[in-house]
Amino acid sequence: MKLRTLAIPIRCVDYSNTSQIVSMFSREEGLLEGIAKGAHRPKNSFQGPFDLAVVYDVSYLKRGTPGLSILAEAEVVDGWRGIRTCWMRHILASQLVEFLRGVSLPADRTPKLFDLAARTLTHFSGASLDSLPWYMLHFEIRALHLLGFLGGVDSCAVCGLPWPGGRRSAYYNSLAGGLVCRGCNHEADTPPGGAITLPGSGVRLLKDLSEMPAPPESNGVEKKNLRQVHTCLVHSFTTVLERPLKMLRYQASWL
Numbered sequence: 173m174k175l176r177t178l179a180i181p182i183r184c185v186d187y188s189n190t191s192q193i194v195s196m197f198s199r200e201e202g203l204l205e206g207i208a209k210g211a212h213r214p215k216n217s218f219q220g221p222f223d224l225a226v227v228y229d230v231s232y233l234k235r236g237t238p239g240l241s242i243l244a245e246a247e248v249v250d251g252w253r254g255i256r257t258c259w260m261r262h263i264l265a266s267q268l269v270e271f272l273r274g275v276s277l278p279a280d281r282t283p284k285l286f287d288l289a290a291r292t293l294t295h296f297s298g299a300s301l302d303s304l305p306w307y308m309l310h311f312e313i314r315a316l317h318l319l320g321f322l323g324g325v326d327s328c329a330v331c332g333l334p335w336p337g338g339r340r341s342a343y344y345n346s347l348a349g350g351l352v353c354r355g356c357n358h359e360a361d362t363p364p365g366g367a368i369t370l371p372g373s374g375v376r377l378l379k380d381l382s383e384m385p386a387p388p389e390s391n392g393v394e395k396k397n398l399r400q401v402h403t404c405l406v407h408s409f410t411t412v413l414e415r416p417l418k419m420l421r422y423q424a425s426w427l
Contacts, residue, residue, distance in 0.1 A: 174244060179204055179230045180289060181222045182273040186212070194222045194243065196230065197272045197289065202280035206232050206241035217245035225265045226251050227290055250290075254297035261296050264308050267419035268292060271312075274413040275319060285318050288385070295387065305398055310387040312405045317382040321412050323350025325379040330356035339372040346407040351375065368407065374400045 179196035187193045192211040198204040211221045222228070227249045233242040255265045272289060288311060295307040316322040327334045329349040333356075335342055343357040344350065345367040357367050370378070374397050381387075410416050 173234070174231055175200075175234055176229065176231050177201055177204065178227055178249065178286070178290075180227050180269075180272070180286070180293075181224050182269050182276065184222050184224060192222055193240065195273070195276075196228075197276045197286065198230070199283050199286040200281060201278070202282065203276035203278045204230075204232065204241060205278075206243040208243040208246075218243070219246065219248050222246070223251075225255055225269055225293060227293075250294070252293050252297040255293065258301070260301055260304060263419065263422045264304055265293060265296050267308070267417060267422075268296075268311060270417050270419050271315065271409065274409075274417070275315075282318065284385070285315060288314055288318070291386065305395070307387050309398055309402060309405075310381050310384070312402070312409075313378060313381040314384070316405065316408055316412070319412075321408060322382055323348075325350055325375065325382055327351070328353040328356055330359075335375060337372070337376075341369055341371050342375050343367040344370045344378075344404040344407070346404070346411040368400075368404050370400060370404060371397075373397050374404075377401055378404070 177198045177200035179198035181194050181196050183195040185193045187207065190210050190212045192208045194206055194208055196204045196206075208216075208218055208222060210216045211218050218228075228246040229249050230246045231244040233244060235241060252265070255261045268289060292307055292311040296304060299307060313322065323329045323346075328351060329345070330352055333353045335351060342351045343354070345352045345357065348356070348367075351370075352367065377397055378401050406416070406420060409420075
């Protein structure tokens with residue numbers, strides 16, 4: 173039976189002289205892996221070879237047994253051309269694709285995460301350069317929240333003690349599952365480098381963005397706060413994926 177879905181390629185590997193094996197993060201199927209026969213031929217059903225960070229409307233034949241699906245045809249919905257015109261936009265898009273590659277699983281349907289990724293790539297393609305770190309931060313926080321890995325952001329993840337608010341700082345411990353109070357921080361397992369101290373403004377930023385499906389205006393948030401919250405998220409990514417994201421080595425170019 174032929175099925176159809178929107179999908180973003182997250183890995184493309186050439187197969188023979190004319191075909192590709194493509195891993196895609198799809199809206200309806202989660203991780204979709206298939207073979208695009210003849211993708212490199214002058215005349216094909218895919219509008220040319222598949223490329224990363226492009227959203228396609230894909231038709232495919234799903235096998236009843238484990239293995240690669242057969243990609244029948246594909247049409248480009250949005251190529252996000254602006255991503256390919258600027259180093260900073262390219263780096264951020266590559267980091268987003270690497271994250272999707274790490275968390276995508278077959279039959280793990282997360283349409284909200286797909287919509288978030290597509291919306292963020294649209295911002296990367298056309299928004300002003302100054303606003304790009306803000307959109308990246310929103311994606312990082314919201315993605316972890318949708319996947320259930322962000323943990324509590326308004327109370328201690330260990331004992332449940334509410335965060336008092338205001339300027340009161342808190343500890344962020346990715347292994348404990350989020351914010352932890354001072355007492356629990358001494359008892360909980362800590363990630364390499366220890367728990368991160370997050371100021372009150374950073375805690376509020378983390379909480380607010382985790383609850384917002386669409387990225388709001390930055391409202392002049394200081395880069396210091398962006399960097400502090402991003403550092404917490406790097407720890408979370410490393411814990412979830414059990415390895416650091418390779419593209420983080422370039423983060424100094426955008427944050």
